[in-house]
Amino acid sequence: MPPNKGTVWEVTGRVLRSKELEAAFVQKLAPGLKRRFGENFDKISLYPVPILTRDIPGYRIFKHTDSLWKGITVQFYLPPDNSTPHIGTIFMRCFPTGENQEGADAILA
Numbered sequence: 001m002p003p004n005k006g007t008v009w010e011v012t013g014r015v016l017r018s019k020e021l022e023a024a025f026v027q028k029l030a031p032g033l034k035r036r037f038g039e040n041f042d043k044i045s046l047y048p049v050p051i052l053t054r055d056i057p058g059y060r061i062f063k064h065t066d067s068l069w070k071g072i073t074v075q076f077y078l079p080p081d082n083s084t085p086h087i088g089t090i091f092m093r094c095f096p097t098g099e100n101q102e103g104a105d106a107i108l109a
Helices: 003-016 019-028 030-037
Strands: 088-094 100-107
Antiparallel strands (some): 088 100
16 A cells, blocks of 8 residues: 555544444444344444455455344445446345345445
């Protein structure tokens, strides 16, 4: 990574690992976390793992559920322009019955 971009990502990493951002995510996602982890969901120890990756042609993630040990997954995609609004992420809902259902699409442009 060029040195001039490293500084930006160092600051970004600090923000993504901050307790303030963690608290904001937990507050926003509280209803779902409570359903998944129970009444004491706010006592679960969370730790952020920010990863910066480069977009490569042909990259694809197939339908899957997150690991049970993950509490919150957040993905930011930073396209170079608005030429690919049809590319995005489809969020799946997994119910206790084992049924999966497509949720909302996330437009990533």
